[in-house]
Amino acid sequence: MSLNRNKLYPLLGLLPFALLIVGFLLLPLLNMIIQSFRAEDGIFGLTQYITIFGDAFYLQAIKNSLTISLISSTVAIILAAIGGYSISRLAGKGNRIMVAITNMTAYFEGIPLAFSFVILLGNNGLFTLLFSQLGLNNFYDFNLYSWNGLIVVYIYFQVPFAIMLLLPTYQGLKDEWRYASNLLGGSQLAYWRHIALPILFPGLIGTYTILFANSLGAYATGYALLGSTYNLLPLQIGSLIAGDVFLQPNLASALGVVLALIMMLALWLNGSIMRRVRRDLR
Structure with missing residues (x-):
C-alpha cells in the first residue's frame, strides 16, 4: 500500500x-x-484545404514563410555557432557577463523589438537621420519596411536564442581532446573535422530546427513592423480570425493545421538526421 x-x-x-x-x-x-474540415455552411469536407492549395495567394504565404524561415535560420545558426563558441571560450567574469547579456536579448522580440528597430532604422530613425546628416545616403540604402528589413529583424532575435541553446553543447567540448589531437600531430582543421564537429553536429541540427519552427510561427514581430503588407502564413491566420473585413475562422484553422504539419515535418527530419548521426558515431 x-x-x-x-x-x-x-x-x-x-x-x-x-x-x-x-x-x-x-x-x-x-x-x-x-x-x-468544416465549410462555411457547416458541412464537413476538404473545402478549406482545397481553397488553400488552389489559391495562389495562400500558396505564396506558405512560400514566403518558408523562405524567410530558411534564410533567417541559416544565417542565425552560422552567427550563433561562431558567437557561442567565442562566449564559451571566455573565462570568469567575461563569460558570465556575455551569458547574461545573451540571455536578456534572447527574449527581446515581438512588438518591443519591432518598435526598437523603427526607432533606430525607420524612415525617421536615429541612424537613418544620422547617416543623412553625414551625407552617407548613397552608401546607406536600407529599407526597414521591406523583405530585407524583415529578414534582418528575424535574424536579430534568432541569434541570441540560438547561442543560448548552443552554449551547453560547446561546454561539452573538453580541452583535453584538443591537447590530445595536437600531441598526435593533428592540425586545427583535423581537430574540428574529426572531433569537434561530429560532437557539435547534433546540437547544431537540433538548434537549427528550433530556429526554423520559431521563425515560421513568429507573428507579433512581422505584424508590428509591416502590418499586413507582406503575405506571411501567421499574418494570414491572424487576419482571418481577427481581421476588420473578412472573418473566416475555419479557413484560419486549416492554415493553422498546415503550419503545424510543416513544423512536424521539420521535427521529423531533425529526428531522422539525429538517428543517422548517432548511428554513424557508434
Missing part, C-alpha cells in the same frame, strides 16, 4: 500540469483540426 501511495502522490502533483496541457494545448488543437 505504501508503494502505491508513493507512486500516487507524484501523479497527483502532476495533475495541475496535465489539466493545463489538456485545456490550453490538446483541446484547442483538436478543435482547430475539427474546424479545419
